[in-house]
Amino acid sequence: MPDHQYVLTLSCPDRPGIVSAVSTFLAHNGQNILDAQQFDDMETGQFFMRVVFAAADLAVNLAALQTGFTAIAERFGMDWQMRDRASRRRVMLLVSKSDHCLADILYRWRTGELEMIPTAIVSNHPRETYSNVDFREVPFHFLPLNKETRGEQEAAIWQLVGQTKTDLVVLARYMQILSNEMSEKLSGRCINIHHSFLPGFKGARPYHQAHERGVKLIGATAHYVTSTLDEGPIIDQDVERISHRDRPDDLIRKGRDIERRVLARAIRYHLEDRVILNGRKTVVFMD
Numbered sequence: 001m002p003d004h005q006y007v008l009t010l011s012c013p014d015r016p017g018i019v020s021a022v023s024t025f026l027a028h029n030g031q032n033i034l035d036a037q038q039f040d041d042m043e044t045g046q047f048f049m050r051v052v053f054a055a056a057d058l059a060v061n062l063a064a065l066q067t068g069f070t071a072i073a074e075r076f077g078m079d080w081q082m083r084d085r086a087s088r089r090r091v092m093l094l095v096s097k098s099d100h101c102l103a104d105i106l107y108r109w110r111t112g113e114l115e116m117i118p119t120a121i122v123s124n125h126p127r128e129t130y131s132n133v134d135f136r137e138v139p140f141h142f143l144p145l146n147k148e149t150r151g152e153q154e155a156a157i158w159q160l161v162g163q164t165k166t167d168l169v170v171l172a173r174y175m176q177i178l179s180n181e182m183s184e185k186l187s188g189r190c191i192n193i194h195h196s197f198l199p200g201f202k203g204a205r206p207y208h209q210a211h212e213r214g215v216k217l218i219g220a221t222a223h224y225v226t227s228t229l230d231e232g233p234i235i236d237q238d239v240e241r242i243s244h245r246d247r248p249d250d251l252i253r254k255g256r257d258i259e260r261r262v263l264a265r266a267i268r269y270h271l272e273d274r275v276i277l278n279g280r281k282t283v284v285f286m287d
């Protein structure tokens with residue numbers, strides 16, 4: 001990736017002149033647009049844009065670009081951010097007994113597919129639960145949980161988020177419900193993988209429920225966490241066709257594969273600034 005390659009994301013009420021103002025500003029500051037995507041939500045009247053750019057003739061630092069763009073953002077009422085793409089986000093992974101998503105994320109991080117800095121692995125189960133998973137240098141924190149200690153455990157997680165300067169929290173099959181307070185604190189920066197193609201079968205043993213109903217598709221959904229359980233803005237989903245020959249164990253095996261790839265895509269989209277919140281939905285500028 002070339003030096004001084006930046007990404008700008010924005011949303012604002014739609015009106016004429018937005019694209020012109022953005023492109024003119026970048027050109028006047030010696031920047032060359034490498035990729036640009038935009039979306040006009042006709043239902044809400046909101047405009048969304050993602051622009052990747054780099055220095056063409058002038059080497060202007062990020063702080064100067066951010067300061068200069070503020071006047072344009074205020075004029076159009078933009079919710080925006082501009083950052084250096086070389087700056088990797090810091091990610092904390094929360095996990096319970098199932099380790100397939102955790103192992104997959106760590107593998108994709110080690111191979112460079114997920115450009116991030118893992119800050120910690122946090123679990124409500126002890127370290128020996130993951131004896132087959134290579135954590136490398138990522139710190140592991142065992143924070144046991146029961147009804148009496150839920151508040152203390154969440155306080156410890158929140159303290160870790162602050163201490164490690166974590167930007168994104170990923171629930172990698174963390175089978176505990178976050179409190180409304182915790183969900184609010186992590187709004188827009190906590191991703192969960194749900195083992196159903198939402199909306200779907202709720203409660204325990206979803207694949208067994210699906211098998212009992214004779215479903216022909218199973219799926220998984222990655223979404224931002226909100227105080228409303230499993231109803232946060234959806235980032236990515238996928239499905240796989242099954243048949244009457246598949247037993248519950250087959251559904252679980254296939255479901256794990258779907259969960260891995262859906263969660264990995266959602267994390268990558270977030271890390272690459274491809275996701276912009278749009279009320280209860282998201283705009284995802286795919287590559």
